[in-house]
Amino acid sequence: MDDDVTFAVLGTGGIGRRTLDVARHKDGLTPVAACDRNGVAVDHSGLDVDELLDATEGNIASGPEADGDTPATPESDYASDGGAAAVEGGSVDDGTATATDGVKQAGEDAGIVASAQGEPTETPIDDVIAESDGIDAVLLALPNLEHDFIPRVAERFAGAGYEGVLVDVLKRSRVIGMLDDRTDALEESGITFVCGAGATPGFLTGAAALAAQSFVEVEDVEIWWGVGLKSGYEDNRGTVREDIAHLDGYDIETAREMSEEAIEELIAEHGGQLEFHDMEHADDVLLERAGICDAEDVSVGGVLDVRSDEKPTTTTVRVTGTTFDGERGTNTFELDDATSMEANVNGPALGYLKAAVLRNRAGDYGVYGPADVMPSF
Amino acid sequence: MDDDVTFAVLGTGGIGRRTLDVARHKDGLTPVAACDRNGVAVDHSGLDVDELLDATEGNIASGPEADGDTPATPESDYASDGGAAAVEGGSVDDGTATATDGVKQAGEDAGIVASAQGEPTETPIDDVIAESDGIDAVLLALPNLEHDFIPRVAERFAGAGYEGVLVDVLKRSRVIGMLDDRTDALEESGITFVCGAGATPGFLTGAAALAAQSFVEVEDVEIWWGVGLKSGYEDNRGTVREDIAHLDGYDIETAREMSEEAIEELIAEHGGQLEFHDMEHADDVLLERAGICDAEDVSVGGVLDVRSDEKPTTTTVRVTGTTFDGERGTNTFELDDATSMEANVNGPALGYLKAAVLRNRAGDYGVYGPADVMPSF
Structure with missing residues (x-):
């Protein structure tokens, strides 16, 4: 068929x-x-x-x-x-x-x-x-x-x-x-x-592209995610290690060299929640490629909670721009906290x-x- | 080119x-x-x-x-x-x-x-x-x-x-x-x-289609719009007359036969704001056609304010469904009130x-x- x-x-x-x-x-x-x-x-x-x-x-x-x-x-x-x-x-x-x-x-x-x-x-x-x-x-x-x-x-x-x-x-x-x-x-x-x-x-890039449709000029795209990873933590230890590289004071090398204990300690220091800013996700390149804004106008960040399956923050896409009639506004796309990663x-x-x-x-x-x-x- | x-x-x-x-x-x-x-x-x-x-x-x-x-x-x-x-x-x-x-x-x-x-x-x-x-x-x-x-x-x-x-x-x-x-x-x-x-x-149908992506089953799509039409009122009298047909107690024929005075009176009775529910927009057919949900699960309504250019309500798309892992949630797409119709x-x-x-x-x-x-x- x-x-x-x-x-x-x-x-x-x-x-x-x-x-x-x-x-x-x-x-x-x-x-x-x-x-x-x-x-x-x-x-x-x-x-x-x-x-x-x-x-x-x-x-x-x-x-x-x-x-x-x-x-x-x-x-x-x-x-x-x-x-x-x-x-x-x-x-x-x-x-x-x-x-x-x-x-x-x-x-x-x-x-x-x-x-x-x-x-x-x-x-x-x-x-x-x-x-x-x-x-x-x-x-x-x-x-x-x-x-x-x-x-x-x-x-x-x-x-x-x-x-x-x-x-x-x-x-x-x-x-x-x-x-x-x-x-x-x-x-x-x-x-x-x-x-x-x-x-x-992916999904959120598409949402940003769509949300941009009110505007003739997009000045800012903010992608902010929340992930609750308690039950998935054991299966995602490598990912968490990678994430640590995004924290202030860390980079890929230092994160790679940390012992499991050091990672657990760091996570404990953060109360089980790691918060990330300015992540290197391809959303920026993909939105620029689609002509929506410059890659540098796109920011991706979020909060990962390894001690709860509840999302620590709501996954949101915010697109700010100017309409053809000169108004400035922010359109928003929000995923229900109940929707898993x-x-x-x-x-x-x-x-x-x-x-x-x-x-x-x-x-x-x-x-x-x-x-x-x-x-x- | x-x-x-x-x-x-x-x-x-x-x-x-x-x-x-x-x-x-x-x-x-x-x-x-x-x-x-x-x-x-x-x-x-x-x-x-x-x-x-x-x-x-x-x-x-x-x-x-x-x-x-x-x-x-x-x-x-x-x-x-x-x-x-x-x-x-x-x-x-x-x-x-x-x-x-x-x-x-x-x-x-x-x-x-x-x-x-x-x-x-x-x-x-x-x-x-x-x-x-x-x-x-x-x-x-x-x-x-x-x-x-x-x-x-x-x-x-x-x-x-x-x-x-x-x-x-x-x-x-x-x-x-x-x-x-x-x-x-x-x-x-x-x-x-x-x-x-x-x-x-159009725009909001697309937003609904995208917002549905978290789910494997969509139970409800709610499209709710706000339009402030003060400066555009004179140019849209025909539209307003059509809208009246959507109000309780009115239909296309009765709205068509109303005098300008009767319309002004009605609008005055409503304080300049007309609120609509269950409108016949093609969003329903278009979402069903795309396999997202049944047409009857889609509702379109909104508020038209003919005395203000401010939107009387925020234009919002809410898509409620169930994820593959059995969670129920509502994803939301919201247009900034500053973005005009x-x-x-x-x-x-x-x-x-x-x-x-x-x-x-x-x-x-x-x-x-x-x-x-x-x-x-």
């Missing part, structure tokens, strides 16, 4: 798994392939998601994930140790999914191969590419490896003549330009790529994926950001 | 004129044609908007306009007297622009022909169609004539093999289906049509127009609503 969308997930860490979970609640979305570092599962009539999720439980990277609502920094232990090592070692396929260390795994054959649907493989991405004729869209839920890892994966899909959608949930500003550099190859293949399609960048990353990721499939089917190829595309429901 | 967009405006009532006005503040938008009932102005190197606006000042229909933020009803005096009569009389072209009565005009040669750029014509729409090779997009800022007037105009563009964008700012739910019925003809011609692209439906109709109309041109150039044809397209800035 023309309205149905088949999709694959590269990576079965937190984002990949939750995407499969959320897709169960959506009409017309059929997951047909999933892979991680060691395995691949393909079923063109639809994966058994329940079985896959059960079998891969605990398959969540502790390194920074490429999601949107949580505050991960560009650089990471993950990239320089696990991921980059694998990539630099010449085996790009090794880097598809969960972290090489710090990952909770369910035994020797951890990950997808623990599922009855999984097969072990040394080349998971190639295996998915080999099946891509029957795949409308691919969500790249890959960990933050090297900066050009996602662009290079996209290139491999283009090299194989893939005609379909790629979506990522990256946060790194610099990746956008790397994708733009590959526009010709992607267009030639027939690929519609939506980059930065999580919560921030997971809901706000994975819902939009699938929404952007669905919208991109419609565009792809209409022959609309190239690289788009979340400020260019209205996500489908 | 590929990024530049040339556009025409059919109709130089309030919406058409303000669209030209707002476009002056936007990059890459060049108005090259405008027409009204009696005249047409074409200049492929760009119209002199200042001159055109000056010459056509006061050229504002008092009948209900097809804009988004003000509450006009489907039926109108305009449709049954001025417009429909013209259409039924066989001269569809007569119905392009301002009202036949109740319109403030600047003398005998009122409207576009009062401009040095204008030429009198009996066939304004055909004249624009004849120039449409050089026109990327056409904003149909036509008054609410017969229900199928806009669809029939679209058909004429398709009949002439127009390859480009059409955008309307209609509110009538039933028109959407009429456009859908013409999808094949529009696609064959190469037309990308965005319907209902004002404030509501005009800013919120005409900014988005041009934003949708620009976005539609990008899609059209990519070969993406058909009928879209404001919940399907992210407006460009």
Whole structure:
């Protein structure tokens, strides 16, 4: 059926798994392939998601994930140790999914191969590419490896003549330009790529783009998020470490070198809540790319609470500008505190994926950001 | 240049004129044609908007306009007297622009022909169609004539093999289906049509669609607008009359038959503020069409103040739903009270127009609503 969308997930860490979970609640979305570092599962009539999720439980990277609502920094232990090592070692396929260390795994054959649907493989991405004729869209839920890892994966899909959608949930500003550099190859293949399609960048970038419509001049975009991570804390220790680099007096190196005890101490000092300002999220580049404002007029910050699942602050987008008739105002988009980070990353990721499939089917190829595309429901 | 967009405006009532006005503040938008009932102005190197606006000042229909933020009803005096009569009389072209009565005009040669750029014509729409090779997009800022007037105009563009964008700012739910019925003809011609692209439906429909992204199930969409219309009252008497039909104890017929005095009395009884509930706006159909919720789960209402330019209430979109992880919440989109109805109709109309041109150039044809397209800035 023309309205149905088949999709694959590269990576079965937190984002990949939750995407499969959320897709169960959506009409017309059929997951047909999933892979991680060691395995691949393909079923063109639809994966058994329940079985896959059960079998891969605990398959969540502790390194920074490429999601949107949580505050991960560009650089990471993950990239320089696990991921980059694998990539630099010449085996790009090794880097598809969960972290090489710090990952909770369910035994020797951890990950997808623990599922009855999984097969072990040394080349998971190639295996998915080999099946891509029957795949409308691919969500790249890959960990933050090297900066050009996602662009290079996209290139491999283009090299194989893939005609379909790629979506990522990256946060790194610099990746956008790397994708733009590959526009010709992607267009030639027939690929519609939506980059930065999580919560921030993603959902909130889109909200800012929309909120700007009252104005002819945008002077300021303020993205402010709240995340309550009590039950998710154990699974996100790597992310929290990354976040610390954003605090005053810390940077990526000092955060990386901190002991677990030092981190716990710091968190205790902050009463369990870490507050961030001027984060390096790609929202700025994506809004500038869409012509809405200068990157420097965009600020991203928020509060992470590792001792509560309640959001410590309300996730809000505030867009201030001037109307054609000379009035100055601020439009506001506010997410209910009851909506979890997971809901706000994975819902939009699938929404952007669905919208991109419609565009792809209409022959609309190239690289788009979340400020260019209205996500489908 | 590929990024530049040339556009025409059919109709130089309030919406058409303000669209030209707002476009002056936007990059890459060049108005090259405008027409009204009696005249047409074409200049492929760009119209002199200042001159055109000056010459056509006061050229504002008092009948209900097809804009988004003000509450006009489907039926109108305009449709049954001025417009429909013209259409039924066989001269569809007569119905392009301002009202036949109740319109403030600047003398005998009122409207576009009062401009040095204008030429009198009996066939304004055909004249624009004849120039449409050089026109990327056409904003149909036509008054609410017969229900199928806009669809029939679209058909004429398709009949002439127009390859480009059409955008309307209609509110009538039933028109959407009429456009859908013409999808094949529009696609064959190469037309990308965005319907209902004002404030509501339009901007606020898009906000609702975006706000729904946290949820897997949407139970309720509440669109609530405020409009302060003191300085615009004289120009919008027809709209106000239409609005009265939405009040308890009134309908279209009784509102139509009221004397000016009776209307003034009624407004006085309400202290200058009219409050509306359960209005028939196309937001419901457009959100259902986009798969977000049932039409009946969408409510549109608001408050119109004819004695103040301050908004009597804040324009707000509230979307309530359930997340994939079972939480219930309400996401909110709020426009600053300082943003006028005009800013919120005409900014988005041009934003949708620009976005539609990008899609059209990519070969993406058909009928879209404001919940399907992210407006460009």
